[in-house]
Amino acid sequence: MSDDSPKTAVAWMLFASFSFGSMNALVKWTSPDADVWSMVFVRSIVIGVVIYSICKQRGVNLRVIDQRSMFLRCLTGLIAMILYFSALGLIPIGQAVTLQYTNPLFVALLSGAFLSEKVQPIVLAMAILSFIGIAMIVSPDLKSVEFNAILALGSGFFAAIAYLYVRKLRTTEHALSIVFWFAAFSVAFTLIPAAPKLPSLLSDPVLTMSLIGIGVGAGAGQVGLTFAFHKANAAWISAFSYLTVIIATIYGYVVFGENLDSRDLIGCVLIISSGIILTISQTRRLPPKETKIHKESV
Numbered sequence: 001m002s003d004d005s006p007k008t009a010v011a012w013m014l015f016a017s018f019s020f021g022s023m024n025a026l027v028k029w030t031s032p033d034a035d036v037w038s039m040v041f042v043r044s045i046v047i048g049v050v051i052y053s054i055c056k057q058r059g060v061n062l063r064v065i066d067q068r069s070m071f072l073r074c075l076t077g078l079i080a081m082i083l084y085f086s087a088l089g090l091i092p093i094g095q096a097v098t099l100q101y102t103n104p105l106f107v108a109l110l111s112g113a114f115l116s117e118k119v120q121p122i123v124l125a126m127a128i129l130s131f132i133g134i135a136m137i138v139s140p141d142l143k144s145v146e147f148n149a150i151l152a153l154g155s156g157f158f159a160a161i162a163y164l165y166v167r168k169l170r171t172t173e174h175a176l177s178i179v180f181w182f183a184a185f186s187v188a189f190t191l192i193p194a195a196p197k198l199p200s201l202l203s204d205p206v207l208t209m210s211l212i213g214i215g216v217g218a219g220a221g222q223v224g225l226t227f228a229f230h231k232a233n234a235a236w237i238s239a240f241s242y243l244t245v246i247i248a249t250i251y252g253y254v255v256f257g258e259n260l261d262s263r264d265l266i267g268c269v270l271i272i273s274s275g276i277i278l279t280i281s282q283t284r285r286l287p288p289k290e291t292k293i294h295k296e297s298v
Contacts, residue, residue, distance in 0.1 A: 009240075034210075034211065038197055066169055096248075100152050103157075130274040242272050249268075
């Protein structure tokens with residue numbers, strides 16, 4: 001008996017989008033006082049503790065079978081997070097989130113090399129549309145390039161590689177194990193660079209709550225995604241994940257007084273539109289089990 005409920009799924013996706021949007025806003029708000037290493041460290045600590053508790057409760061085996069793929073998933077995911085958090089502190093939230101959401105495009109384009117999957121014609125068509133949008137944001141005058149925007153775009157690229165390794169790991173590792181080891185890897189890697197500033201940051205109650213809030217927002221967003229994909233068809237509900245872009249842009253306008261010019265807005269629309277079409281078309285080609293694991297693990 002199916003327990004699908006589209007309305008419930010949309011509600012969970014709204015919750016996830018609000019959580020991720022709030023995380024983005026907290027990263028930007030904290031950026032003037034906290035370095036990227038500290039934000040990634042605390043975020044990963046929060047998620048790691050929660051996921052470890054869930055794994056212990058469910059009896060999930062955290063032993064890694066494919067250690068090479070797990071290491072590369074963690075490394076590329078961490079690079080993506082560092083680039084993304086850096087970009088959030090430097091450019092409007094709407095721009096950063098939109099460029100980071102190019103990862104479905106890169107997943108589709110790179111899947112041929114990583115997973116020996118044939119690149120479909122629709123992928124090439126959406127790639128052209130998306131790259132036009134990227135150009136409008138990254139190089140508005142088509143002469144110079146906004147380096148800070150490249151950070152967000154690079155985040156999307158490395159996130160795509162991380163997702164591809166998640167898809168490879170689906171046959172050997174539990175989804176929760178992948179999430180836990182990514183958090184543990186991020187904690188270990190950022191501990192030393194974060195250490196000098198952490199004591200002063202954690203001595204400020206407001207900054208401490210903000211840093212913890214980044215982790216809570218990321219974790220809550222992941223919970224929302226998980227329940228959303230449990231309650232509706234993955235191809236259909238995937239399109240609603242782009243609500244994060246809208247919510248983040250609203251945060252940027254209301255909280256930080258950010259405005260996107262016409263080129264930025266058109267670029268965002270092109271990227272989001274191509275991403276939605278691509279996500280739906282690609283998700284429909286995945287077996288149900290693979291779709292579930294792919295969405296719950298990153």
